[in-house]
Amino acid sequence: MRRPPLLPIIIGTGFGSGFWPWGPGTAGAVLATAIWLLLHALMQQVPLVLTIVALIVVFTIIGTWATAKLEPFWGEDPSRVVVDEMVGVWIPLLLAEGWTTALAALVLFRFFDILKPLGIRQLDRRQGAFWVMADDILAGIYAALALAAGLLLYHLIAS
Numbered sequence: 001m002r003r004p005p006l007l008p009i010i011i012g013t014g015f016g017s018g019f020w021p022w023g024p025g026t027a028g029a030v031l032a033t034a035i036w037l038l039l040h041a042l043m044q045q046v047p048l049v050l051t052i053v054a055l056i057v058v059f060t061i062i063g064t065w066a067t068a069k070l071e072p073f074w075g076e077d078p079s080r081v082v083v084d085e086m087v088g089v090w091i092p093l094l095l096a097e098g099w100t101t102a103l104a105a106l107v108l109f110r111f112f113d114i115l116k117p118l119g120i121r122q123l124d125r126r127q128g129a130f131w132v133m134a135d136d137i138l139a140g141i142y143a144a145l146a147l148a149a150g151l152l153l154y155h156l157i158a159s
Contacts, residue, residue, distance in 0.1 A: 007066070012069075013082060014032070026110060029082075029088070029106055032087075036093045049094055059087050088137060090140070108142075108146050112140075113135075117142075118138075120135050121135075
């Protein structure tokens with residue numbers, strides 16, 4: 001029996017987080033949030049945002065490639081592939097101001113990713129590596145919009 005190539009496994013499984021047996025998608029999103037927290041501790045806001053944008057673009061491209069390489073071995077949209085969750089959660093994390101808003105971004109992303117409202121389910125039903133990524137990108141956009149609304153409301157009330 002042939003085995004999938006190692007590099008797509010490393011990328012697709014979010015550096016192995018997709019092998020977590022209880023909620024691999026959540027494990028991938030938590031890893032991406034931990035990466036954001038580390039970068040947040042090391043960088044000012046503008047370089048942090050630019051770095052996260054670069055991660056979103058690069059991991060969307062290489063994640064699509066890795067997923068395409070893994071699907072022949074693991075089937076359509078395999079649960080072990082969590083690079084899509086990493087990309088998805090980085091989108092609302094662009095708006096995060098600290099660990100509390102990072103946690104809110106993670107929770108909002110998982111909410112939209114799991115329930116799949118507002119067109120997310122339609123993208124999830126499509127076949128192919130790009131669509132594996134696309135539904136999580138849309139979930140990330142909705143989570144970012146919800147987080148932006150919450151932050152706006154908070155700042156209006158706080159001022």
